[in-house]
Amino acid sequence: MLSLWRIIKFSFEDIARNFSLSAMTVLILVLMLLSVNTLVAVRLLTDEAIANIKDQIDVSVYFHPEATAEELAAAKNYVESFPEVRDLIFLSREQTLEKFRAAYEDNEKVMSSLGELGDNPLGATLIIKTREPSDYEKIITALSVPEYEGIIESKTFGDTQTTIDKVHTITGQVERFTLFLTSLFAVIAFVIVFNTVRVAIYTQRIEISIKKLVGASNWFVRGPYLMESLIFSILSVGITLVAIYFSTRLLDPFVAAMFAKPHLLTDYLLSHILELAGLQLAAVLLLTAATSTLAMRRYLRV
């Protein structure tokens, strides 16, 4: 206990003595952590975006114009009987036409050819929403039986899959870039921590030789450098979390414009604070402690 206290004292003395190097070490660790947290935020936003898109997916079943009311009702009841179905909208032939008109209002070509046909060429439509995106396949398969094949003109999935793929492509690129940035910062952090310990050992070479001469336990010679790693790690994680908190507060209004959640980032940060702090502290500590051990092995022969 006494020894631990003295080692903490020694390491603070050393940090003060090499203050600019120590500050630089903390700065680069903070930069590294900021880019890690950017990665976390990108992941979070990606998940949110995809959840949103999935929510908009529906299957539209277009019936033949000739399908009778009984046939339509039977098909509707059949689909309704599936527990996976969350929502079901039935559009009559007239409603379908209206919707079609609304969608192609500005497209003269389509409108004029629709006019030429005179009669309503469209059949009724069934719009199905399921609880899970994976359930769509099941519904589609269930409708692909001879009984219903006859009255169904076509089934569409929408092109949400393409949208999801697009989101993944974009966020994938952002993630790769951030990952690259993180590794870059990690490498720089390694070099800087290594150098900080090297300089500390150099400036303290007389103390170290005296420590050894008078029979200091190895823990007293090496302990302060490991303690410095711990101090740097705690400081950098602390500073990062504070910076992240203010950034999320700043970014939340912009995120809220995209998703209907006013404090998406801040809420996530606050609800995962222990996890985020713990994991990052462990990772940074591992990096700095391993680096200073390496530097000590190289420059500090006990």
Place this chain on the structure above:
Amino acid sequence: MVEGDGNLFSMIRLQGVSKQYAENSVGLSNIHLAIEAGEFVSVVGQSGTGKTTLVKLLIAEEQPTSGRIEVGGWDISRLPRRDVPVLRRQIGVIFQDFKLLPKKTVAENIAFALEVAGETRARIRRVIPQVLDIVGIGEKHERYPHQLSGGEQQRVAIARALVHRPKILVADEPTGNLDAINTHEIIEILKKINSFGTTVLLVTHNREIVNHLAKRVITLLNGAVVADEVKGKYRLS
């Protein structure tokens, strides 16, 4: 016992010890020595004959290329690193260049040696005046090294070497930087420490000291022992 040169457990025993630094750099070659508890031994020899090498081997700063070194019956020839601190607390060492921390006071310099050995604050407070008293510098405990004469600085170094009550005190040319009066005072302190029962190994160049001491003298030449006399004189020119 077969050994003819001393008791079963000599305080220091070297058997066929050699230290080769590099291809053509011999530190010591095939040294046999036994120093008993309570002895005061001077080691003399020209520059580069292996005196400091002997000191480094004794405090396990270097390992012998061959041979066996024992301190108090403990074989330290291949001492693992974690055991080095244990040895260093049993052998106090002083050097020509005092090795004091310039930004610490006399008392802090001595406290430092105790702190890094994990001693309690109460014990540190008790030991500092004791060792300062032995070297007679107690009233200057709040001075910084640069406020002391060379002789006083060496006394502080001796006080620091005594904090763990070592069985052996090794002094590698402790008076090399001092004038005649200070040299005399340091030697008197070493004799005093020896009189308490501590084994003293004094490496020196100084003819007057050796002749005045009239104690055992070991003479080294090119890494070998060329003379070992119970009441020796400084024989080299």
